[in-house]
Amino acid sequence: ETGVTQTPRHLVMGMTNKKSLKCEQHLGHNAMYWYKQSAKKPLELMFVYNFKEQTENNSVPSRFSPECPNSSHLFLHLHTLQPEDSALYLCASSQSRNEQFFGPGTRLTVL
Amino acid sequence: AQKITQTQPGMFVQEKEAVTLDCTYDTSDQSYGLFWYKQPSSGEMIFLIYQGSYDEQNATEGRYSLNFQKARKSANLVISASQLGDSAMYFCAMRERLGATNKLIFGTGTLLAVQP
Numbered sequence: 001e002t003g004v005t006q007t008p009r010h011l012v013m014g015m016t017n018k019k020s021l022k023c024e025q026h027l028g029h030n031a032m033y034w035y036k037q038s039a040k041k042p043l044e045l046m047f048v049y050n051f052k053e054q055t056e057n058n059s060v061p062s063r064f065s066p067e068c069p070n071s072s073h074l075f076l077h078l079h080t081l082q083p084e085d086s087a088l089y090l091c092a093s094s095q096s097r098n099e100q101f102f103g104p105g106t107r108l109t110v111l
Numbered sequence: 112a113q114k115i116t117q118t119q120p121g122m123f124v125q126e127k128e129a130v131t132l133d134c135t136y137d138t139s140d141q142s143y144g145l146f147w148y149k150q151p152s153s154g155e156m157i158f159l160i161y162q163g164s165y166d167e168q169n170a171t172e173g174r175y176s177l178n179f180q181k182a183r184k185s186a187n188l189v190i191s192a193s194q195l196g197d198s199a200m201y202f203c204a205m206r207e208r209l210g211a212t213n214k215l216i217f218g219t220g221t222l223l224a225v226q227p
């Protein structure tokens with residue numbers, strides 16, 4: 001039990017679908033992160049939120065839309081994805097610059 | 112730009128033996144932090160150990176220790192007395208400051224297989 005949960009754990013969607021990934025942290029942290037882990041590539045940071053404000057968008061395509069309603073919840077809204085977007089999407093949280101704690105990830109397959 | 116290099120795609124180790132996973136880094140910052148994470152097949156990234164660039168002693172956490180050689184820019188992870196449950200991907204990461212938060216730069220990982 002890491003204190004960071006993600007739902008769903010697995011998701012299969014078509015290119016015309018709209019879906020959302022959810023992340024919740026129970027650690028009282030102020031910062032939350034979305035990472036993408038594709039096969040045979042290092043983890044890539046996508047977005048960073050600090051106290052609900054987005055502080056980093058790492059040149060992510062607009063078909064990925066993050067939302068952070070409060071410091072405990074983070075969403076990633078997906079629409080018109082491509083097959084190359086299939087990956088493991090990991091959420092993490094931290095207290096400022098301290099170590100990041102990760103959730104179990106959502107394994108996304110885009111058909 | 113900061114970069115993490117892990118040159119061992121895969122490693123085998125016998126149960127109860129020690130194993131060293133290599134990590135080298137490149138940065139122009141004077142102050143930085145290095146992390147090791149473990150990723151089992153379930154996908155979750157588990158934080159193992161942290162070393163700050165100004166820490167004089169090598170970090171240790173139970174069976175994990177970090178062999179930090181600043182001049183060589185290396186931060187190797189040593190796992191002592193390997194267990195079957197240690198089989199996983201291991202990632203080295205460096206902290207890059209992003210205002211009041213961090214950005215982690217990850218290496219490509221090393222797949223460790225512990226054999227009985």
